[in-house]
Amino acid sequence: MDDSAAKANLHNYLRHERQAVLAKLDGLSEYDVRRPMTTTGTNLLGLVKHLATWEARYLGEVFGRPFTEPLSRWDVEEERLADMWASEHEARDDVVDRYRRVWAHSDATIDALALGDTGRVEWWGADEVPLFNVLVHVLAETSRHAGHADILREEIDGAVGTDAEAMATDGHDATFWTERRAEIEAAARSAGRSRNLSGNH
Known part of the structure:
Protein backbone atom coordinates (compact mmCIF):
# COMPACT_ATOMS: atom_id res chain seq x y z
CA MET A 1 0.00 0.00 0.00
CA ASP A 2 1.46 3.36 -0.96
CA ASP A 3 1.45 6.38 1.36
CA SER A 4 -1.53 8.09 -0.25
CA ALA A 5 -3.66 4.96 0.08
CA ALA A 6 -2.53 4.44 3.68
CA LYS A 7 -3.36 8.04 4.54
CA ALA A 8 -6.78 7.77 2.91
CA ASN A 9 -7.49 4.58 4.84
CA LEU A 10 -6.56 6.11 8.19
CA HIS A 11 -8.52 9.25 7.37
CA ASN A 12 -11.65 7.26 6.47
CA TYR A 13 -11.49 5.34 9.74
CA LEU A 14 -11.12 8.62 11.63
CA ARG A 15 -14.16 10.09 9.85
CA HIS A 16 -16.21 7.03 10.80
CA GLU A 17 -15.21 7.19 14.47
CA ARG A 18 -15.97 10.92 14.65
CA GLN A 19 -19.48 10.33 13.35
CA ALA A 20 -19.96 7.39 15.72
CA VAL A 21 -19.19 9.64 18.70
CA LEU A 22 -21.68 12.32 17.63
CA ALA A 23 -24.37 9.73 16.89
CA LYS A 24 -24.39 8.84 20.59
CA LEU A 25 -25.93 12.23 21.38
CA ASP A 26 -28.86 11.77 18.99
CA GLY A 27 -32.26 11.76 20.64
CA LEU A 28 -31.01 12.47 24.16
CA SER A 29 -32.08 15.27 26.48
CA GLU A 30 -29.80 18.10 27.57
CA TYR A 31 -29.44 16.38 30.92
CA ASP A 32 -28.54 13.00 29.50
CA VAL A 33 -25.81 14.27 27.15
CA ARG A 34 -24.16 16.05 30.12
CA ARG A 35 -24.91 13.50 32.81
CA PRO A 36 -21.82 12.18 34.66
CA MET A 37 -21.89 8.40 34.28
CA THR A 38 -18.67 7.36 36.04
CA THR A 39 -16.78 8.13 39.23
CA THR A 40 -14.64 10.64 37.33
CA GLY A 41 -17.65 12.32 35.72
CA THR A 42 -17.29 10.97 32.16
CA ASN A 43 -20.20 12.16 30.04
CA LEU A 44 -21.14 12.21 26.36
CA LEU A 45 -20.95 15.92 25.63
CA GLY A 46 -17.69 16.13 27.55
CA LEU A 47 -16.20 13.44 25.32
CA VAL A 48 -17.11 15.52 22.27
CA LYS A 49 -15.55 18.63 23.80
CA HIS A 50 -12.41 16.72 24.77
CA LEU A 51 -11.99 15.16 21.33
CA ALA A 52 -12.42 18.54 19.65
CA THR A 53 -9.76 20.11 21.86
CA TRP A 54 -7.15 17.43 21.34
CA GLU A 55 -7.74 16.85 17.65
CA ALA A 56 -7.32 20.60 17.14
CA ARG A 57 -3.98 20.37 18.93
CA TYR A 58 -2.65 17.26 17.22
CA LEU A 59 -3.77 18.06 13.68
CA GLY A 60 -3.38 21.81 14.05
CA GLU A 61 -0.73 23.37 16.23
CA VAL A 62 1.58 20.34 16.08
CA PHE A 63 2.10 21.07 12.38
CA GLY A 64 2.23 24.84 12.66
CA ARG A 65 -1.40 25.17 11.58
CA PRO A 66 -3.10 26.38 14.78
CA PHE A 67 -6.86 26.16 15.06
CA THR A 68 -8.32 29.65 14.82
CA GLU A 69 -10.34 29.41 18.05
CA PRO A 70 -8.82 29.44 21.56
CA LEU A 71 -8.04 26.12 23.23
CA SER A 72 -7.70 25.39 26.93
CA ARG A 73 -4.11 24.91 28.06
CA TRP A 74 -2.83 21.34 28.19
CA ASP A 75 -0.26 22.17 30.87
CA VAL A 76 -2.63 23.87 33.33
CA GLU A 77 -4.55 21.32 35.41
CA GLU A 78 -7.80 23.27 35.77
CA GLU A 79 -7.94 24.09 32.07
CA ARG A 80 -6.95 20.57 31.04
CA LEU A 81 -9.77 19.02 33.06
CA ALA A 82 -12.28 21.62 31.83
CA ASP A 83 -12.36 20.02 28.38
CA MET A 84 -14.06 16.91 29.81
CA TRP A 85 -17.43 18.52 30.57
CA ALA A 86 -19.70 21.33 29.44
CA SER A 87 -21.11 23.88 31.84
CA GLU A 88 -24.75 24.93 31.78
CA HIS A 89 -23.64 28.05 29.87
CA GLU A 90 -22.17 26.05 26.99
CA ALA A 91 -24.79 25.18 24.40
CA ARG A 92 -24.83 21.63 23.15
CA ASP A 93 -25.02 22.79 19.52
CA ASP A 94 -21.99 25.02 20.04
CA VAL A 95 -19.91 22.12 21.37
CA VAL A 96 -20.96 19.88 18.48
CA ASP A 97 -20.45 22.59 15.86
CA ARG A 98 -16.99 23.33 17.22
CA TYR A 99 -16.07 19.65 16.84
CA ARG A 100 -17.22 19.79 13.20
CA ARG A 101 -15.12 22.91 12.62
CA VAL A 102 -12.14 21.07 14.07
CA TRP A 103 -12.80 18.24 11.61
CA ALA A 104 -12.61 20.67 8.70
CA HIS A 105 -9.37 22.15 10.04
CA SER A 106 -7.85 18.71 10.65
CA ASP A 107 -8.95 17.43 7.25
CA ALA A 108 -7.18 20.35 5.60
CA THR A 109 -3.99 19.47 7.51
CA ILE A 110 -4.24 15.80 6.51
CA ASP A 111 -4.84 16.72 2.88
CA ALA A 112 -1.96 19.21 2.79
CA LEU A 113 0.73 16.97 4.29
CA ALA A 114 2.41 13.71 3.42
CA LEU A 115 2.55 10.94 6.03
CA GLY A 116 6.26 11.55 6.48
CA ASP A 117 5.92 15.30 7.09
CA THR A 118 6.80 16.13 10.67
CA GLY A 119 5.57 18.35 13.44
CA ARG A 120 6.41 18.91 17.10
CA VAL A 121 4.27 17.41 19.86
CA GLU A 122 5.33 19.60 22.76
CA TRP A 123 3.57 17.51 25.42
CA TRP A 124 5.43 14.38 24.21
CA GLY A 125 8.76 16.17 24.49
CA ALA A 126 9.42 15.12 20.89
CA ASP A 127 11.10 17.30 18.31
CA GLU A 128 10.03 15.63 15.07
CA VAL A 129 6.95 13.41 14.82
CA PRO A 130 5.60 12.35 11.42
CA LEU A 131 1.98 12.85 10.44
CA PHE A 132 1.61 9.06 10.28
CA ASN A 133 2.29 8.71 14.02
CA VAL A 134 0.03 11.62 14.92
CA LEU A 135 -2.81 10.40 12.70
CA VAL A 136 -2.62 6.91 14.21
CA HIS A 137 -2.64 8.46 17.70
CA VAL A 138 -5.70 10.63 16.95
CA LEU A 139 -7.52 7.65 15.43
CA ALA A 140 -6.71 5.50 18.47
CA GLU A 141 -7.82 8.26 20.86
CA THR A 142 -11.06 8.87 18.97
CA SER A 143 -11.80 5.13 18.80
CA ARG A 144 -11.13 4.76 22.52
CA HIS A 145 -13.55 7.53 23.39
CA ALA A 146 -16.11 6.22 20.87
CA GLY A 147 -16.03 3.01 22.90
CA HIS A 148 -16.59 5.01 26.07
CA ALA A 149 -19.54 6.72 24.38
CA ASP A 150 -20.95 3.31 23.39
CA ILE A 151 -21.07 2.22 27.01
CA LEU A 152 -22.40 5.54 28.32
CA ARG A 153 -25.25 5.56 25.79
CA GLU A 154 -26.15 1.94 26.49
CA GLU A 155 -26.30 2.75 30.20
CA ILE A 156 -28.58 5.74 29.56
CA ASP A 157 -31.22 4.15 27.34
CA GLY A 158 -30.00 0.82 26.00
CA ALA A 159 -29.22 2.15 22.51
CA VAL A 160 -26.31 0.45 20.74
CA GLY A 161 -24.63 0.70 17.35
CA THR A 162 -22.14 2.89 15.54
CA ASP A 163 -24.44 5.29 13.72
CA ALA A 164 -27.82 6.96 14.16
CA GLU A 165 -29.68 4.45 12.00
CA ALA A 166 -28.22 1.43 13.77
CA MET A 167 -28.69 2.70 17.31
CA ALA A 168 -31.40 0.36 18.40
CA THR A 169 -31.11 -2.79 20.47
CA ASP A 170 -29.65 -4.73 17.55
Missing part, protein backbone atom coordinates in the same frame (compact mmCIF):
# COMPACT_ATOMS: atom_id res chain seq x y z
CA GLY A 171 -33.02 -6.12 16.47
CA HIS A 172 -33.77 -7.63 19.88
CA ASP A 173 -36.34 -6.52 22.43
CA ALA A 174 -35.81 -5.66 26.08
CA THR A 175 -36.79 -9.18 27.20
CA PHE A 176 -34.04 -10.71 25.06
CA TRP A 177 -31.38 -8.46 26.58
CA THR A 178 -32.66 -8.98 30.13
CA GLU A 179 -32.42 -12.73 29.65
CA ARG A 180 -29.00 -12.50 28.00
CA ARG A 181 -27.67 -10.34 30.83
CA ALA A 182 -29.01 -12.82 33.39
CA GLU A 183 -27.31 -15.66 31.49
CA ILE A 184 -23.97 -13.85 31.51
CA GLU A 185 -24.38 -12.95 35.20
CA ALA A 186 -25.07 -16.59 36.06
CA ALA A 187 -21.97 -17.72 34.15
CA ALA A 188 -19.83 -15.11 35.94
CA ARG A 189 -21.13 -16.15 39.36
CA SER A 190 -20.60 -19.84 38.58
CA ALA A 191 -17.05 -19.21 37.40
CA GLY A 192 -16.37 -17.16 40.51
CA ARG A 193 -17.63 -19.96 42.79
CA SER A 194 -15.60 -22.57 40.90
CA ARG A 195 -12.40 -20.55 41.17
CA ASN A 196 -13.00 -19.92 44.88
CA LEU A 197 -13.57 -23.62 45.55
CA SER A 198 -10.52 -24.72 43.56
CA GLY A 199 -8.44 -22.10 45.33
CA ASN A 200 -9.35 -23.59 48.71
CA HIS A 201 -7.99 -27.06 47.90
Whole structure:
Protein backbone atom coordinates (compact mmCIF):
# COMPACT_ATOMS: atom_id res chain seq x y z
CA MET A 1 0.00 0.00 0.00
CA ASP A 2 1.46 3.36 -0.96
CA ASP A 3 1.45 6.38 1.36
CA SER A 4 -1.53 8.09 -0.25
CA ALA A 5 -3.66 4.96 0.08
CA ALA A 6 -2.53 4.44 3.68
CA LYS A 7 -3.36 8.04 4.54
CA ALA A 8 -6.78 7.77 2.91
CA ASN A 9 -7.49 4.58 4.84
CA LEU A 10 -6.56 6.11 8.19
CA HIS A 11 -8.52 9.25 7.37
CA ASN A 12 -11.65 7.26 6.47
CA TYR A 13 -11.49 5.34 9.74
CA LEU A 14 -11.12 8.62 11.63
CA ARG A 15 -14.16 10.09 9.85
CA HIS A 16 -16.21 7.03 10.80
CA GLU A 17 -15.21 7.19 14.47
CA ARG A 18 -15.97 10.92 14.65
CA GLN A 19 -19.48 10.33 13.35
CA ALA A 20 -19.96 7.39 15.72
CA VAL A 21 -19.19 9.64 18.70
CA LEU A 22 -21.68 12.32 17.63
CA ALA A 23 -24.37 9.73 16.89
CA LYS A 24 -24.39 8.84 20.59
CA LEU A 25 -25.93 12.23 21.38
CA ASP A 26 -28.86 11.77 18.99
CA GLY A 27 -32.26 11.76 20.64
CA LEU A 28 -31.01 12.47 24.16
CA SER A 29 -32.08 15.27 26.48
CA GLU A 30 -29.80 18.10 27.57
CA TYR A 31 -29.44 16.38 30.92
CA ASP A 32 -28.54 13.00 29.50
CA VAL A 33 -25.81 14.27 27.15
CA ARG A 34 -24.16 16.05 30.12
CA ARG A 35 -24.91 13.50 32.81
CA PRO A 36 -21.82 12.18 34.66
CA MET A 37 -21.89 8.40 34.28
CA THR A 38 -18.67 7.36 36.04
CA THR A 39 -16.78 8.13 39.23
CA THR A 40 -14.64 10.64 37.33
CA GLY A 41 -17.65 12.32 35.72
CA THR A 42 -17.29 10.97 32.16
CA ASN A 43 -20.20 12.16 30.04
CA LEU A 44 -21.14 12.21 26.36
CA LEU A 45 -20.95 15.92 25.63
CA GLY A 46 -17.69 16.13 27.55
CA LEU A 47 -16.20 13.44 25.32
CA VAL A 48 -17.11 15.52 22.27
CA LYS A 49 -15.55 18.63 23.80
CA HIS A 50 -12.41 16.72 24.77
CA LEU A 51 -11.99 15.16 21.33
CA ALA A 52 -12.42 18.54 19.65
CA THR A 53 -9.76 20.11 21.86
CA TRP A 54 -7.15 17.43 21.34
CA GLU A 55 -7.74 16.85 17.65
CA ALA A 56 -7.32 20.60 17.14
CA ARG A 57 -3.98 20.37 18.93
CA TYR A 58 -2.65 17.26 17.22
CA LEU A 59 -3.77 18.06 13.68
CA GLY A 60 -3.38 21.81 14.05
CA GLU A 61 -0.73 23.37 16.23
CA VAL A 62 1.58 20.34 16.08
CA PHE A 63 2.10 21.07 12.38
CA GLY A 64 2.23 24.84 12.66
CA ARG A 65 -1.40 25.17 11.58
CA PRO A 66 -3.10 26.38 14.78
CA PHE A 67 -6.86 26.16 15.06
CA THR A 68 -8.32 29.65 14.82
CA GLU A 69 -10.34 29.41 18.05
CA PRO A 70 -8.82 29.44 21.56
CA LEU A 71 -8.04 26.12 23.23
CA SER A 72 -7.70 25.39 26.93
CA ARG A 73 -4.11 24.91 28.06
CA TRP A 74 -2.83 21.34 28.19
CA ASP A 75 -0.26 22.17 30.87
CA VAL A 76 -2.63 23.87 33.33
CA GLU A 77 -4.55 21.32 35.41
CA GLU A 78 -7.80 23.27 35.77
CA GLU A 79 -7.94 24.09 32.07
CA ARG A 80 -6.95 20.57 31.04
CA LEU A 81 -9.77 19.02 33.06
CA ALA A 82 -12.28 21.62 31.83
CA ASP A 83 -12.36 20.02 28.38
CA MET A 84 -14.06 16.91 29.81
CA TRP A 85 -17.43 18.52 30.57
CA ALA A 86 -19.70 21.33 29.44
CA SER A 87 -21.11 23.88 31.84
CA GLU A 88 -24.75 24.93 31.78
CA HIS A 89 -23.64 28.05 29.87
CA GLU A 90 -22.17 26.05 26.99
CA ALA A 91 -24.79 25.18 24.40
CA ARG A 92 -24.83 21.63 23.15
CA ASP A 93 -25.02 22.79 19.52
CA ASP A 94 -21.99 25.02 20.04
CA VAL A 95 -19.91 22.12 21.37
CA VAL A 96 -20.96 19.88 18.48
CA ASP A 97 -20.45 22.59 15.86
CA ARG A 98 -16.99 23.33 17.22
CA TYR A 99 -16.07 19.65 16.84
CA ARG A 100 -17.22 19.79 13.20
CA ARG A 101 -15.12 22.91 12.62
CA VAL A 102 -12.14 21.07 14.07
CA TRP A 103 -12.80 18.24 11.61
CA ALA A 104 -12.61 20.67 8.70
CA HIS A 105 -9.37 22.15 10.04
CA SER A 106 -7.85 18.71 10.65
CA ASP A 107 -8.95 17.43 7.25
CA ALA A 108 -7.18 20.35 5.60
CA THR A 109 -3.99 19.47 7.51
CA ILE A 110 -4.24 15.80 6.51
CA ASP A 111 -4.84 16.72 2.88
CA ALA A 112 -1.96 19.21 2.79
CA LEU A 113 0.73 16.97 4.29
CA ALA A 114 2.41 13.71 3.42
CA LEU A 115 2.55 10.94 6.03
CA GLY A 116 6.26 11.55 6.48
CA ASP A 117 5.92 15.30 7.09
CA THR A 118 6.80 16.13 10.67
CA GLY A 119 5.57 18.35 13.44
CA ARG A 120 6.41 18.91 17.10
CA VAL A 121 4.27 17.41 19.86
CA GLU A 122 5.33 19.60 22.76
CA TRP A 123 3.57 17.51 25.42
CA TRP A 124 5.43 14.38 24.21
CA GLY A 125 8.76 16.17 24.49
CA ALA A 126 9.42 15.12 20.89
CA ASP A 127 11.10 17.30 18.31
CA GLU A 128 10.03 15.63 15.07
CA VAL A 129 6.95 13.41 14.82
CA PRO A 130 5.60 12.35 11.42
CA LEU A 131 1.98 12.85 10.44
CA PHE A 132 1.61 9.06 10.28
CA ASN A 133 2.29 8.71 14.02
CA VAL A 134 0.03 11.62 14.92
CA LEU A 135 -2.81 10.40 12.70
CA VAL A 136 -2.62 6.91 14.21
CA HIS A 137 -2.64 8.46 17.70
CA VAL A 138 -5.70 10.63 16.95
CA LEU A 139 -7.52 7.65 15.43
CA ALA A 140 -6.71 5.50 18.47
CA GLU A 141 -7.82 8.26 20.86
CA THR A 142 -11.06 8.87 18.97
CA SER A 143 -11.80 5.13 18.80
CA ARG A 144 -11.13 4.76 22.52
CA HIS A 145 -13.55 7.53 23.39
CA ALA A 146 -16.11 6.22 20.87
CA GLY A 147 -16.03 3.01 22.90
CA HIS A 148 -16.59 5.01 26.07
CA ALA A 149 -19.54 6.72 24.38
CA ASP A 150 -20.95 3.31 23.39
CA ILE A 151 -21.07 2.22 27.01
CA LEU A 152 -22.40 5.54 28.32
CA ARG A 153 -25.25 5.56 25.79
CA GLU A 154 -26.15 1.94 26.49
CA GLU A 155 -26.30 2.75 30.20
CA ILE A 156 -28.58 5.74 29.56
CA ASP A 157 -31.22 4.15 27.34
CA GLY A 158 -30.00 0.82 26.00
CA ALA A 159 -29.22 2.15 22.51
CA VAL A 160 -26.31 0.45 20.74
CA GLY A 161 -24.63 0.70 17.35
CA THR A 162 -22.14 2.89 15.54
CA ASP A 163 -24.44 5.29 13.72
CA ALA A 164 -27.82 6.96 14.16
CA GLU A 165 -29.68 4.45 12.00
CA ALA A 166 -28.22 1.43 13.77
CA MET A 167 -28.69 2.70 17.31
CA ALA A 168 -31.40 0.36 18.40
CA THR A 169 -31.11 -2.79 20.47
CA ASP A 170 -29.65 -4.73 17.55
CA GLY A 171 -33.02 -6.12 16.47
CA HIS A 172 -33.77 -7.63 19.88
CA ASP A 173 -36.34 -6.52 22.43
CA ALA A 174 -35.81 -5.66 26.08
CA THR A 175 -36.79 -9.18 27.20
CA PHE A 176 -34.04 -10.71 25.06
CA TRP A 177 -31.38 -8.46 26.58
CA THR A 178 -32.66 -8.98 30.13
CA GLU A 179 -32.42 -12.73 29.65
CA ARG A 180 -29.00 -12.50 28.00
CA ARG A 181 -27.67 -10.34 30.83
CA ALA A 182 -29.01 -12.82 33.39
CA GLU A 183 -27.31 -15.66 31.49
CA ILE A 184 -23.97 -13.85 31.51
CA GLU A 185 -24.38 -12.95 35.20
CA ALA A 186 -25.07 -16.59 36.06
CA ALA A 187 -21.97 -17.72 34.15
CA ALA A 188 -19.83 -15.11 35.94
CA ARG A 189 -21.13 -16.15 39.36
CA SER A 190 -20.60 -19.84 38.58
CA ALA A 191 -17.05 -19.21 37.40
CA GLY A 192 -16.37 -17.16 40.51
CA ARG A 193 -17.63 -19.96 42.79
CA SER A 194 -15.60 -22.57 40.90
CA ARG A 195 -12.40 -20.55 41.17
CA ASN A 196 -13.00 -19.92 44.88
CA LEU A 197 -13.57 -23.62 45.55
CA SER A 198 -10.52 -24.72 43.56
CA GLY A 199 -8.44 -22.10 45.33
CA ASN A 200 -9.35 -23.59 48.71
CA HIS A 201 -7.99 -27.06 47.90
